[in-house]
Amino acid sequence: MTDLADFAARLTALTGGRASTPRIKDSVMTLTLDVAGLSPQQREGLARAIREGGLTVSDVVEVRIIETAERRPSRILAVASGKGGVGKSTLSANLAVALHRLGLKVGLVDADIYGPSQAKLMASEDQKPVAQDKKLVPVTGPHGIPMLSMAHLVEPGKALAWRGPMAGNALGQLIDAHWGDAELLVVDMPPGTGDIQLSMIQKHKPAGAVIVSTPQDLALIDATRAVSLFAQAGVPMVGLVENMAGYACPHCGEMSDPFGQGGAEQEAVHLSMPFLGRIPLAIDIRRRSDAGDPPAAGEGAHADVFVGIARKVADWLKTAT
Numbered sequence: 252m253t254d255l256a257d258f259a260a261r262l263t264a265l266t267g268g269r270a271s272t273p274r275i276k277d278s279v280m281t282l283t284l285d286v287a288g289l290s291p292q293q294r295e296g297l298a299r300a301i302r303e304g305g306l307t308v309s310d311v312v313e314v315r316i317i318e319t320a321e322r323r324p325s326r327i328l329a330v331a332s333g334k335g336g337v338g339k340s341t342l343s344a345n346l347a348v349a350l351h352r353l354g355l356k357v358g359l360v361d362a363d364i365y366g367p368s369q370a371k372l373m374a375s376e377d378q379k380p381v382a383q384d385k386k387l388v389p390v391t392g393p394h395g396i397p398m399l400s401m402a403h404l405v406e407p408g409k410a411l412a413w414r415g416p417m418a419g420n421a422l423g424q425l426i427d428a429h430w431g432d433a434e435l436l437v438v439d440m441p442p443g444t445g446d447i448q449l450s451m452i453q454k455h456k457p458a459g460a461v462i463v464s465t466p467q468d469l470a471l472i473d474a475t476r477a478v479s480l481f482a483q484a485g486v487p488m489v490g491l492v493e494n495m496a497g498y499a500c501p502h503c504g505e506m507s508d509p510f511g512q513g514g515a516e517q518e519a520v521h522l523s524m525p526f527l528g529r530i531p532l533a534i535d536i537r538r539r540s541d542a543g544d545p546p547a548a549g550e551g552a553h554a555d556v557f558v559g560i561a562r563k564v565a566d567w568l569k570t571a572t
């Protein structure tokens with residue numbers, strides 16, 4: 252029997268990137284096939300080849316192909332926190348890189364209009380998006396992920412003094428851009444739970460949300476507020492991530508817990524939502540992030556943590572409708 256990751260790689264080659272990543276639920280594999288410009292014979296041949304290949308994947312007994320003449324709009328995964336500075340941008344960048352490593356076609360949107368940081372985290376500060384048919388074309392940094400951030404559009408260091416509606420419009424332009432075959436947009440949400448966040452969620456309807464929190468009580472109270480913001484808008488929770496948990500002294504290796512540990516996991520249980528993983532507080536994570544070299548792009552324990560979280564997110568996406 253074939254592994255799903257192998258099949259997904261073969262599928263991309265077979266269809267020239269026209270197929271979405273397959274999802275499996277109750278032994279049924281579902282995928283969307285962009286058939287724009289194909290003759291009926293070509294459609295039929297492609298669908299047959301996909302079906303035959305799909306049935307070789309473990310546990311799959313049926314393959315459903317949804318044909319569409321237009322590319323399926325990207326689904327949105329919102330990465331949010333109740334308060335600032337807890338590592339939302341760090342998680343978004345590393346999650347995008349780790350999902351890309353797992354074979355998903357991801358794009359990254361920095362929705363933090365007033366304090367954009369993704370261009371730096373993803374080493375794409377020197378790039379400028381162009382407009383095509385009144386829509387922005389994302390830039391692609393060294394990590395191979397198409398992305399858009401206000402940092403690509405405004406001069407570095409210049410403060411934006413926009414009011415809510417202008418910021419909302421700017422955000423809309425980052426999301427409604429030419430995302431090509433990206434099937435998932437990881438959106439680094441602005442911190443907090445105010446009106447901009449709520450209208451963004453209502454307008455762009457994320458498929459799911461990942462909430463990040465540090466382990467201490469105050470951050471967790473804010474995280475709970477973020478959970479309720481998404482619940483109000485009917486957005487499903489993918490799960491909670493605990494960041495900055497446990498610090499290993501770089502000199503003696505001794506572990507300490509400046510913000511406590513395990514608080515987010517307990518909170519996840521309390522809120523009946525999945526716990527996706529724990530990211531340690533580590534100088535290397537900060538150093539590499541600042542240098543535009545996300546740890547998830549490398550090897551080692553920190554990369555493994557992000558890939559582990561990404562795997563849970565990818566599994567969730569496969570079964571989500």
Ligand SMILES: Nc1ncnc2c1ncn2[C@@H]1O[C@H](COP(=O)(O)OP(=O)(O)OP(=O)(O)O)[C@@H](O)[C@H]1O
Nearest residue numbers: 335336337338339340341442495531532533536537
């Ligand atoms: N696990 C970690 N270990 C060490 N440093 C971290 C970790 N996570 C984040 N940081 C550092 O903490 C700072 C804040 O992180 P980040 O910008 O990701 O937070 P944020 O929640 O997106 O903040 P904001 O609300 O301002 O956008 C950054 O300097 C980042 O490098």
